[in-house]
Amino acid sequence: MNAVLEGVLADLSAEGDALEKLVAPLDEQGWRTPTPAEGWDIATTIAHLAWTDVAAIAAGTDKEAWDALVMKGFEDPLGFVDAEAFREAEKPGAEIFAWWKDGRPALVTMLREFPEGQKLPWFGPPMSPASMATARFMETWAHSLDVYDALGLRYEPTDRIRHVAHLGVRTRNFSFGVHELEPPAEEFRIDLVAPSGEVWSYGPEDAAQTLTGSAYDFCLLVTQRRHRDDLDLVANGADVDRWLDVAQAFAGPSGAGREASA
Missing domain, CATH: 1.20.120.450 (dinb family like domain)
Incomplete structure (x- = not known):
């Protein structure tokens, strides 16, 4: 099995x-x-x-x-x-x-x-x-x-969204490529707080650029269900910040996304 x-x-x-x-x-x-x-x-x-x-x-x-x-x-x-x-x-x-x-x-x-x-x-x-x-x-x-x-x-989110978060992290370079951008050479450190309170971490601890926030909001971002301005994600670094504008965990061309609530 x-x-x-x-x-x-x-x-x-x-x-x-x-x-x-x-x-x-x-x-x-x-x-x-x-x-x-x-x-x-x-x-x-x-x-x-x-x-x-x-x-x-x-x-x-x-x-x-x-x-x-x-x-x-x-x-x-x-x-x-x-x-x-x-x-x-x-x-x-x-x-x-x-x-x-x-x-x-x-x-x-x-x-x-x-x-x-x-x-x-x-x-x-x-x-x-x-x-x-x-x-x-x-x-x-x-x-x-x-x-x-x-x-x-x-x-009501559950920790089942870990699959979406994992896919969102793995598709980082793909997301840049869809927008004809060169993917960053270095990995990011990503720390996401799961609905259960557990922290899901990806990338080296000493990475120069980091992303923090709730796993739920990250999943909303990479599936383009909410605008980044409506999410609690904090980007530290120019490449991470750009990633938040182009991230997508799904195949195919990027959609228009959702408008900010304001």
Whole structure:
């Protein structure tokens, strides 16, 4: 048994369960509630999660279906995934919900049973099952925040967000590259306070540039769910400060982000 993978899968399931409880009572009008993501309602959000889960399952189990997805993606590399979400969101909310609900455990099973040491093909670099599970957690978590915001509800963070924080740290150089900036040569020291009060630290203790703050706010930053001005993150160093402007833990082009609350 892969303990790391099992840990991520358990947290992915728990985060999905929380979102499932949130959207299960919605009527059709509720499914059409706009989220803070421009042009996206709750139906689009859940359809996107469901579609991506199904795509991941195809990548791991059905070469013919996966190849067909890749060929379709070549027609519109930058807009393909969003277009699929909007297309699927035209279905009734109850149908979208059932599709997503059925796909969640199927994804977990596929990742658990995928041959150890092998990687799944993906739209970017191939991914190990643990990396895929982490990416699915990050996206499930980030889109959950959009649903909470759409419904005017408060999200209570847990230490499950460690997966997002870890991904946010690992994608530092990628974030600079997306903006055609040279990544800093030196590592940063990053100290984040988890929801439990534990401190999660990354990088050398004697690093010249540092970042401190709450892990939750860092996760909000790297998923572009809040503007940096609304977060408690403290950057010490010019490169760290620039990172806060470009950070993203997700693949693909950078979005517009969210406006500051002021």
